[in-house]
Amino acid sequence: MAADYAAPVDQLVLALKFGNRLALAPLFGDLLLRALAQRPEQERPQLLTAVPLGTQRLADRGFNQALEIARPISRALKVPLKPGLLVRQRDTRAQSMLHPDERHTNIRNAFIVPGESIDTVRGAHIGVVDDVITTGETLNEVARTLKRFGARRVTNLVFARPLPK
Structure with a gap:
């Protein structure tokens, strides 16, 4: 994490x-x-991906902010960025609009590793980039999915996190 999700961030x-x-x-x-x-070099992922947006949200926004954050990280670390490594197989409601109790159900089974990416995922240490983590449900589901498809390790690289209450 790089910053607290508080003013002005x-x-x-x-x-x-x-x-x-x-x-x-x-x-x-x-x-x-x-x-x-700040982390030891051996803890760094060997490839990066970004939390994928649903098709409707991507069409509305025109870009995936997590992917755009991941691009300079990939270049600086000289590790491949694989945007299609993980796909959102169904549109979900925005997690930020849901009560924390509803977020797990909303995001459950929302992601899948497409067939052409399975060999890339298997045995890999994958860094997953996202802009903000709140309850962690989305990133937990992403990690669960990648591990189910054989990832050796998943490291979340999140720009901001809300301050504890």
Whole structure:
């Protein structure tokens, strides 16, 4: 994690996601890369992917903010970025709009590793990039899916997290 999801960072994340401020993504990637540099090199993933958006949300937004954050990280670490490694097999309701008790059910079985990616996933240490973690349900489901398809390890690379209450 690179930042607390609190003012002014929360407004910057919203500007990227909903305000089409794509120029913020490399900044978020750089800050996340700095946080990752604190970890021992052997803990770094061998390839990256981003939490995929559903088809409708991607069409509405025009881009996947997590993927845009992942691009500079991939270049700096010299590890492949595999956007299609994991796909959202069904559109889900926005997790941020749901009560925490509803989030697990909403995201359950939402992801799948397509057949052409199974050999890439098997035995790999995969870094999953996302912009914000709240309850962790989405990233837990992503990790569960990747491990079910044979990933050796999954590391979440998240730009921001809300402050504990």
